[in-house]
Amino acid sequence: MNLRNKLVLMAVNPNSSFIYWEITDKTVEEFGVDPKNIELLFKLFDEKHHEILEFDSNFALGDYYINHENNHKAIYVKLFLKVGGRLQYILSSNIIKTLDKTIKSSKHSNLIDDGISENLIYTSTLLGGR
Amino acid sequence: MIKGYWIPVLHSHLPFVKHPQHENFLEESWLFEAITECYIPLLRRLKRLEDENVEFALTISVTPPLSEMLDDEHLMQKYENYLKTLIELGEKELIRTKESDYHNVAKFYLDFFTQTKEFFDGFLNKNILNGYRYFYDKNSIEIITCGATHGFLPLLSVNEQAVRAQIKVAVESHKKHFNKAPKGIWLPECAYYDSLDAILKECGIEFFILDAHGLLYATPSPKNGVYAPIVTPNNVTAFARDNESSKQVWSSKDGYPGDFCYRDFYRDIGYDLDFEYIKEYINPDGVRVFTGFKYYKITGNSDYKEIYDPSAASQKTVEHAQNFHFNREKQIGHIAHMTDRLPAILSPYDAELFGHWWFEGPDFLYNVFKEMAKNKVIKAITPVQYLSMYPQNQEATPHSSSWGDKGYFDVWLNHSNDWIYRHLHEMADTMSECAERYFHNANEQQNRVLNQMARELLLAQSSDWAFLMSTQTAAEYSTARTNEHIHNFFKLADMLENNYFYEEFFSLVSEKNSIFDFLDFRVYSANF
Numbered sequence: 001m002n003l004r005n006k007l008v009l010m011a012v013n014p015n016s017s018f019i020y021w022e023i024t025d026k027t028v029e030e031f032g033v034d035p036k037n038i039e040l041l042f043k044l045f046d047e048k049h050h051e052i053l054e055f056d057s058n059f060a061l062g063d064y065y066i067n068h069e070n071n072h073k074a075i076y077v078k079l080f081l082k083v084g085g086r087l088q089y090i091l092s093s094n095i096i097k098t099l100d101k102t103i104k105s106s107k108h109s110n111l112i113d114d115g116i117s118e119n120l121i122y123t124s125t126l127l128g129g130r
Numbered sequence: 131m132i133k134g135y136w137i138p139v140l141h142s143h144l145p146f147v148k149h150p151q152h153e154n155f156l157e158e159s160w161l162f163e164a165i166t167e168c169y170i171p172l173l174r175r176l177k178r179l180e181d182e183n184v185e186f187a188l189t190i191s192v193t194p195p196l197s198e199m200l201d202d203e204h205l206m207q208k209y210e211n212y213l214k215t216l217i218e219l220g221e222k223e224l225i226r227t228k229e230s231d232y233h234n235v236a237k238f239y240l241d242f243f244t245q246t247k248e249f250f251d252g253f254l255n256k257n258i259l260n261g262y263r264y265f266y267d268k269n270s271i272e273i274i275t276c277g278a279t280h281g282f283l284p285l286l287s288v289n290e291q292a293v294r295a296q297i298k299v300a301v302e303s304h305k306k307h308f309n310k311a312p313k314g315i316w317l318p319e320c321a322y323y324d325s326l327d328a329i330l331k332e333c334g335i336e337f338f339i340l341d342a343h344g345l346l347y348a349t350p351s352p353k354n355g356v357y358a359p360i361v362t363p364n365n366v367t368a369f370a371r372d373n374e375s376s377k378q379v380w381s382s383k384d385g386y387p388g389d390f391c392y393r394d395f396y397r398d399i400g401y402d403l404d405f406e407y408i409k410e411y412i413n414p415d416g417v418r419v420f421t422g423f424k425y426y427k428i429t430g431n432s433d434y435k436e437i438y439d440p441s442a443a444s445q446k447t448v449e450h451a452q453n454f455h456f457n458r459e460k461q462i463g464h465i466a467h468m469t470d471r472l473p474a475i476l477s478p479y480d481a482e483l484f485g486h487w488w489f490e491g492p493d494f495l496y497n498v499f500k501e502m503a504k505n506k507v508i509k510a511i512t513p514v515q516y517l518s519m520y521p522q523n524q525e526a527t528p529h530s531s532s533w534g535d536k537g538y539f540d541v542w543l544n545h546s547n548d549w550i551y552r553h554l555h556e557m558a559d560t561m562s563e564c565a566e567r568y569f570h571n572a573n574e575q576q577n578r579v580l581n582q583m584a585r586e587l588l589l590a591q592s593s594d595w596a597f598l599m600s601t602q603t604a605a606e607y608s609t610a611r612t613n614e615h616i617h618n619f620f621k622l623a624d625m626l627e628n629n630y631f632y633e634e635f636f637s638l639v640s641e642k643n644s645i646f647d648f649l650d651f652r653v654y655s656a657n658f
Contacts, residue, residue: 008288008551010285010539011284011538012538012540012544013537013540014538016540018543020548020551063552094288097324101343101529103346104347104349104351
């Protein structure tokens, strides 16, 4: 199995995404940092490269659920390693399109409005359904 | 005069479960129960409709893992034994209940299982797929495919080749079992993500089905709502679920299956009868299981249950079919003036609802078709028939969605199952790399190892495992299966990498995880 740095972003729903990462000891050591004592910083950006939020972790392998607004078209994450008080860029995640839960026409038809109220995401209550 | 169309779609799927090292394996009974209570009863009703010259049209997805299991000699031998045991228990029950009020219902079950065996041995010639092929070849049903192992495509799309392989292998499996390429696909869990249509198009798929919001939130908004399909940017047609008709059948609370005179699913003699009497018909390790002999009707909302009356229940399906028809007619009347063509109502259901969860479901479906044929106001059609009538449809980009709880990906990605994805993605990346590296130069043994790696990857990707972890039903088995395939995959990768061959291990996994005998690992290469 190849050991490689990983930073993978996945959409969960319009307001939440999931990210997992793995940073190899080799990568950390290249910056003179002890793998047992690391500080990682994650920054979430939108499609215009505007920073939305950040979070940190002390684990080389981990995951996190990110809650965000759904008014961005796409998002991605950049991972940094803290080296002597400075941020060292390590890698970027894949870019995901956010799940834009809106009616795309300003002129609603009765059919769409009916559909939204009648057909609003129906959840099966029967065993065997999803 | 026809005022609108009804497009019923049944999604038939079970994960690939095969344990040749065990004579009895609890999870294998998922298949045997579904064959007995769902697939055969449905095929019997379709045959009856044909014999009675009643016109019907039904779309059924028979997923690749299900097709492979229905075509597996080992599993079908076990199924024959299962059916024989049920008939033996039925005969014992006839004697045990001779002087009691349960005698009629016991007789009903013996007849039911005996007729099931006759149909299996006779019309089906001991192969369920023969039944599907029979109606498919006559164009009275449209069989569509699914992901190769029902992988949840939006969450696999981190590696696009993994998605492509799910679709390509599915198409090959369909050709193997049904002798022609599929025109349509039931996306696993109805899950769509932006640009998936490009891969569908590449694989020759002409249509797929979205949940309602997948179409209602499309760009631009669909002018006919969910009552007509749209065409995606890559020229694949997307139909959408109508939730009004779905709810009437799906909901255990408000839907037909909850009627008090229908059979109660949970009360079963496997749990109710004395252990000494029933022990030969439950799990050999003594764990009580469902036997299929269920003697009570739903009766009400309490634990008090009355004896099931099959004839009254069957009569009730006529009433419910009439009600379903009445409501669709009313619904179409309400919609018709707003659409630019005759409305089409697409109602997808898990096939296992009909017969397994809702025992009388096959009778209901049979009666709905009869009702439609009699009234001639609504015509049952398939998506293919629809597209031959309406080849031009509005262009729009579907909205990423699924038919899971809350409509997105939460069911398959949450705290109970998120750990699987880093493994699935790593496996897919490794598989793609191996496919490129060995594309032209794998020797025979490496070829076998690589093909088995591809099988282990596909089996690990089954959305059922993440779903069952999420719902905490069979979570232990699902976790074990996921871990097993991850372990097998990397063990095989290690054999390849370090140039050795562990014969005993390879024989074991290739016999057990024997899905897709045609599989070529090169499907994971971008050059395939």
